[in-house]
Amino acid sequence: MAEHIFSFEKLEVWKDARILTKEIYMLTKIFPTEEKYGLCQQIRRSSVSICSNIAEGTSRASAKDQAHFTTMAFGSLMELLNQIIIAFDLDYLNEKQLNNLRNRIQSLSVKLSNLKKSQLSRLKT
Numbered sequence: 001m002a003e004h005i006f007s008f009e010k011l012e013v014w015k016d017a018r019i020l021t022k023e024i025y026m027l028t029k030i031f032p033t034e035e036k037y038g039l040c041q042q043i044r045r046s047s048v049s050i051c052s053n054i055a056e057g058t059s060r061a062s063a064k065d066q067a068h069f070t071t072m073a074f075g076s077l078m079e080l081l082n083q084i085i086i087a088f089d090l091d092y093l094n095e096k097q098l099n100n101l102r103n104r105i106q107s108l109s110v111k112l113s114n115l116k117k118s119q120l121s122r123l124k125t
Contacts, residue, residue: 008058013111017054017073020104021047024080027101031092039092043083049076050108054115063122070116077112081105 008014024047031040050073057069081102088098 006055006058008055011054011058011115013108013115014051014054016104016108016111017047017050020101020108021051023101023104027093027097031087035092039083039087039090043080043087046076046080046083049073050080054112057119063119067116067119070112070119074109074112074116077105077109 021044024043028040028043053069053073053076057066057073060066060069084093084098084101087093088095093101
C-alpha cells in the first residue's frame with residue numbers, strides 16, 4: 001500500500017528547510033551543556049518553526065492564509081539567522097559553520113519569497 005504524500009512534502013522549500021533543521025540539530029549537539037535550555041533550544045525551535053509553518057500553510061484554503069504562514073516561516077528563518085550569529089559571537093560555531101548556515105538561509109529566503117509571491121499572485125486572478 002502506497003503512502004500518501006501531502007502537498008507540503010513535495011515543496012522544494014520545505015525539503016530544504018527540513019535538511020537545514022537536521023543540520024541545526026547536529027551542530028547544536030556540540031553546544032555547551034549550560035546552553036541546553038537556552039540558545040540551543042531557541043535555535044532548534046526556530047528551525048523547526050520554518051518547516052512547520054510551511055507545512056501548516058499548505059493546509060489553508062485561501063492564498064492569503066497560505067502567504068501568512070509563509071511570512072511566519074520567513075520570520076522564523078530570520079530569527080534563526082540572528083541566533084546563529086549570536087552562537088558564532090559566543091564561539092559555539094566557527095566561521096566556516098556560520099558561513100555555511102548563512103548560505104543555506106540565503107537560499108531558503110529566496111525560495112520562501114518566491115513561494116509567497118506565487119501565493120499572492122493567486123489573489124489577483
